[in-house]
Amino acid sequence: MIRRLATGAVLLALLSFLVFVGVELLPGDPVTTRLGPTATPERVEAARHQLGLDRPVLVRYGEWVSGLVQGDLGRSATGKPVSEMLSDRVGNSVLLAGISLVLLVPLSLGLGLLAATRRSVSAGALVLASIPEFVLAVGLVLLFAITLRWFPAVSLIPAGSSPLAYPSALVLPVLSLLALGMSYAIRVIRSTASTALRSPHVEFMRLNGVPSRTVFRTAVVPAVLPVAVQVWLVTGVSLIGGGVLVEKVFGYPGIGELLVVSVQSGDLPVVQALTLILGGAMVLALLFADVAIRLLTPRLRTTS
């Protein structure tokens, strides 16, 4: 366990360094973003000095990390504190990912188990799941928003209010995200379940006339769960960051839009903070997944 935690910490440190240096290498510059193209070289130089950008990368990395440890994400190129810019949007994206995950867990388990016994289900689910999520999102817009007019094509959610107040605007984004996470989850659950179904003890139960329902409840589901929990955790996190394209399709006020705009305008502090949040969430999810495996697999608990 301590080894795991240490690996997680090393990964986080490596990630933060990669993010900081990688983002530094971008051609965009927070000073030119802030002052605009008409600024004189003297003013740019003065602003760079004022923001401390004329010092070496390693020194600034050190300051950034010490700020992070104290919960300070720094200031955006627009002058606002990064944490203030992020708080609403991170919440909105987590909400969208959370609703999708809550639906994903029973659906992927059910479809995965069904796919292990019926080939046609598995083929159909995989074909649908191989379509890129933003293409599926646009397809849903074409069908449900433009042709049938059941749900809005654009999530018009005023700044500061919760998306939960606009449930009809959430339907299509959640469906698209669901499709994004579904393919991997179904694939893994199906293959684990079909391995379990072929195992000798399942065959023995079958030959003894144990009803199929009981076989699934006592032999197949316990074999599938440890793997499935891992997949759900990792998928849940990847839905937060992977929703960038879906958020763009619907104009949903999450981190996706902020990320695209910040990268393109060279707002480095925002990009660095977002990347670290997303990467850190992934590292944490992997850690939780390890703990979950231990809890769900009695064998691992007793041997370690």
Next chain:
Amino acid sequence: MKRAFAAVAALIVLLGPEFAANSPTKPVGVPYSWPTWVLPFGTDHLGRDVLSRMLHGGRPLVLTSLAAALAGVLLGAVIGLAVALTKRQALMWPLDAIAAVPPILVLLLTLTAMPDRVGLVLAVAVVGAPLAARVTQAAAAQVVGRAHVEIAIARGENWAWLLGREILPLVGGTVLADAGMRFVTSVHLVAAAGFLGLSVSDSDWGLLIVEALPGASLQPWALLVPVLGVALLAVSSNLFADRVARHSRGMLG
């Protein structure tokens, strides 16, 4: 029958630009005009021929995805084999760190720094490499302990011999199966780059989708056609990848 169909579809995508009647960038009619005999899918928001833009956009999408998938598998396989042979897990850490960054972000960062086709191939390859490395390492780890490899090491064979003659023939099938999956994700990412407005060709299918989205209620065909195009390409490359995976498993027996 299936094969003939796949071959025809591949030919249309790869030779598409030769069949296109109009330029992908010049207006040929009124914006948002509905399908006619001359323009089977109508025109887009600037009055450009949707069919010609589709035909021009397919080849760069497929070829870029292919190049990125191959580069990613190559990079991943080299690192995966190195880890399996030297048993130095630390070689994998930089890749693990990259894998924790959302793919779209890697795409955004790389393409902002190098907005050309090389940048796109590099970004998609870097996203695919960690998974390819894990798969290759897992497959190779089972092989490196075998007697014939140990004999080769004892004989004093060099790295190239060990990899090329003793290990690759045994893990090649797995690597190939993985390459199929990498191609599927490459198609997703290259189309996504177009959708984010970071495309490197002027008629990328992803770009067609994002451009047609605001006017979709006026001219749905300009949106429906590229959506179906990307969806069909994704599904067929997925089926193709499954086929490759099944064949390569058979190869090993």
